Amino acid sequence: MSKGNPPASAAADYADPRLYVQAVEKAFRVLEVFGTLQRPLSLAEIAEASGMDKSGAQRMCYTLRRLGYLALDEHGRGHVPGLRLMDRSYDFLRMHPLVQRATSPLMDLRRTTQERVDLSLPDDLSIIYAVRLQSKRETFAATLVGRRLPAFASSGGRAMLAYRSDEEVESILGRSDRRAMTPKTVVDLPGLRAKVTEARALGYALAIEEWFLGEIVLAAAVTDGGGRPVAAIHIAASLSEWEVEAFRKRMAPLAMEAARALSG
Template sequence: MTHTPLRTEPGLRRLSDDQREDPLFIQSIDRALQVLSAFHGTDRALTLSEIARRANIDRSAAQRVVHTLRTLGYMRRDAADRGFLPGVRLLDHALDFLRLDPLVQQATPVLLELRRNAQERVDLSLFDGQRVVYAARMQSKRETFYATLVGHSVPTYCSSGGWAILAALPEAEARALVEASDRRSFTAHTLTATDTIMERVAETRQQGFSCAQEQILVGEIAIGAAVMGADGRPVGAVHLAGSLGEWEAEAFTRRFAPLVVEAARAISRY
């Protein structure tokens, strides 16, 4: 399987004018987070000018924000002094999220058992609109460094977990989400037409799980099942992925789909 090192769906939020003009909204915090978000999708250190451009702020404002974040330990110079990188203190916040999130806490023992039984890669993703974000990753023997990283995200419209989540949404809402996505191709097999994607979503809804082949990675097959919240809406998904070089699609689905569905149900809060 071929892996990409870049996050596929940056976690950027587009705010309305009303949201930005809210008297409780703090513009300086917004700018600081825009600066940190400048690193989404890059694979190297960024210069001050690049940070300013990516954060959509002027260079003077970027300089002040970067200086403040460096002082606080949230940014650093790279070893060759060619630019800036995120700082180690950001990991404190990632840890806080993972250890305090009830869903991750409840899912971890279930995922460990699934990984032990399947001996294939197991992931928990969280639903975030047009993307799903990996909050737990339990690897197989084949995985590369980038495939082990929590926080990596993939599009909802073309991932096994994404299809499972879409299948758990009302039809109109799911279609609107797909139509709002950019629907670019990652492989020659990525589904990009809305109607074709919705056919897969309908199939997923009928059988209770999704099966995606080579949608994001060449040679990968993945099964997904939605994790439901107490309000009856999907909050994430369990994924189990293998290699088409080792498995026929039918055999993979027959062997692992029941396990994935059982794990997702065990984590869900009906």
């Protein structure tokens, strides 16, 4: 699993033992080790990271290779994710109704802003990027869908937290691994509560250099018919090209208008 915490929906603590298949869990534990160890891995490394013995890891890796969900690195350095995983990502994206509806409006927003535009989805303590429309300058990681960020440290996460109850906010903040990504990441509970309160008042959240130095990101939440947050629209830019207040004044109305159009 990538940085942050695994989704609550996958937690074995809440599984019905009559229905829960532990072999399936083990297979996904093998696949998830590449979220934190992002390089070709040996059997021994996979076994240690997944909490399995080497014999079990060997059988699991062999099976996943046969199915196409793992592959051997072309340079012989170990195992890497297989191409079949791309098929499952494609299935998720094409079958998600909000992603389908959002793509065209997000492309319009990208043309208007000339900056990076993203759509993220909530997953308990994290957000996951489902659409990423890059601008003229991006890091490699900032162009990829599927990236997971902690909700507390992202503008999209805070924008969605603003639509949750105080009890839910406290639960998410309290369970989060609140490590700083940069010297400017807000990690203390009073500071984070203030950020959520600010997002509730403004209708959007702003993160300044909290994930990457030199980056500013503004986000507005998309809600369902009951007012629950189901996604966030992000607009990201460089502080070398924007003053904070100018960015806020220009991008906040655009992000909120796009979020309202997709809500409900």
